[in-house]
Amino acid sequence: MSAHTAFTELPVVDIHGLYSTDPAERQATADKLGAAARAAGFLYVTGHGVDPALIAGLRRQAQALFELPLASKERFHVGQSRNHSGYVPQGEEEVYPGVVDYKEAYDINYDLGRDDPRPMLGRTQWPELTALPGFRTDVEAYYRAALALGNLLFRGFALALGLDEDRFTRHISTPPSQLRLIHYPYNPDAPADQPGIGAHTDYECFTILLPTAPGLEVLNGAGEWIDAPVLPDAFVINIGDMLEALSNGEFVATQHRVRKVAEERYAFPLFCNLDYDTVIEPLPEFVSASRPARYPALVCGEHLFAQTAQTFTYLKSRLASGELVLPAASRPVSSFGQRPEAGICD
Numbered sequence: 262m263s264a265h266t267a268f269t270e271l272p273v274v275d276i277h278g279l280y281s282t283d284p285a286e287r288q289a290t291a292d293k294l295g296a297a298a299r300a301a302g303f304l305y306v307t308g309h310g311v312d313p314a315l316i317a318g319l320r321r322q323a324q325a326l327f328e329l330p331l332a333s334k335e336r337f338h339v340g341q342s343r344n345h346s347g348y349v350p351q352g353e354e355e356v357y358p359g360v361v362d363y364k365e366a367y368d369i370n371y372d373l374g375r376d377d378p379r380p381m382l383g384r385t386q387w388p389e390l391t392a393l394p395g396f397r398t399d400v401e402a403y404y405r406a407a408l409a410l411g412n413l414l415f416r417g418f419a420l421a422l423g424l425d426e427d428r429f430t431r432h433i434s435t436p437p438s439q440l441r442l443i444h445y446p447y448n449p450d451a452p453a454d455q456p457g458i459g460a461h462t463d464y465e466c467f468t469i470l471l472p473t474a475p476g477l478e479v480l481n482g483a484g485e486w487i488d489a490p491v492l493p494d495a496f497v498i499n500i501g502d503m504l505e506a507l508s509n510g511e512f513v514a515t516q517h518r519v520r521k522v523a524e525e526r527y528a529f530p531l532f533c534n535l536d537y538d539t540v541i542e543p544l545p546e547f548v549s550a551s552r553p554a555r556y557p558a559l560v561c562g563e564h565l566f567a568q569t570a571q572t573f574t575y576l577k578s579r580l581a582s583g584e585l586v587l588p589a590a591s592r593p594v595s596s597f598g599q600r601p602e603a604g605i606c607d
């Protein structure tokens with residue numbers, strides 16, 4: 262298993278070379294991505310090609326949404342959806358039981374435009390309100406651009422791991438990749454250690470995060486929390502559980518958190534996945550007699566659902582009542598990543 266370094270700042274990688282028609286240039290850029298992923302599992306990317314107008318539209322819509330009265334937002338509560346989309350009020354999501362994160366969110370999922378029996382897939386619940394003109398158009402436009410960037414990064418990470426460039430993207434057609442609009446309100450009277458989002462690894466392959474203000478902290482290989490400030494025109498990318506498992510620990514998911522914010526803050530993570538039914542297990546290239554498979558097989562959508570069902574109150578109560586059951590191979594939350602603070606860091 263690769264160990265993260267005692268980095269004190271996150272690496273920055275200009276990825277414009279991934280768009281090149283020259284395979285050597287794509288590989289050279291991918292190698293930089295790979296070095297950053299191995300060292301930190303967290304990095305900034307510049308040269309990503311996403312139109313700033315799409316980012317501005319997303320920010321404007323998120324601000325307008327969260328300014329609405331609670332009752333308007335509650336009309337679109339996530340518990341009403343079939344694919345886990347909609348408004349997530351403060352306290353609904355509990356990464357650590359009994360600990361309230363001071364944030365609210367609106368979750369957008371891949372919109373299949375039709376129902377689907379698999380949880381986490383289906384129709385997205387959009388906040389259809391006259392107070393939010395253009396919300397769906399603007400948010401979908403950003404979602405599509407970020408998903409395309411995700412596919413580019415999947416190709417880059419495949420090259421960085423010595424795999425065929427399309428090794429991951431061949432498993433992507435309608436991925437349950439979720440965009441979250443998160444709002445951390447500013448409260449000067451809150452205690453300094455108030456959680457915005459508790460320490461965790463992301464469940465997916467990797468995340469494309471757009472933050473609007475400082476507050477994100479990342480755990481380095483020495484068990485120290487490192488600030489990840491906002492870098493202009495950059496996205497933050499971090500490795501999640503599923504790329505850790507697929508690469509048999511060649512890349513390792515990195516823990517991160519947000520505590521009390523010093524100003525009102527928004528963050529927009531897109532969690533990049535393979536298709537729902539993709540089996541996630543160490544790829545044969547990373548398994549040998551001296552390097553046994555360290556991760557039991559999971560199904561992508563089932564892992565997402567299991568993690569979500571163990572952390573969202575509306576799903577926990579459906580589990581408790583027997584209306585829902587966890588998939589057989591479910592992992593407890595916090596099963597991935599290096600945990601230097603717990604002495605688990607091999």
Ligand SMILES: O=C(O)CCC(=O)C(=O)O
Nearest residue numbers: 458463472477519528530
């Ligand atoms: O707010 C942030 O910067 C990070 C959010 C996050 O880690 C998450 O939603 O998984």
Ligand SMILES: [Fe+2]
Nearest residue numbers: 461462463517
């Ligand atoms: Fe996260």
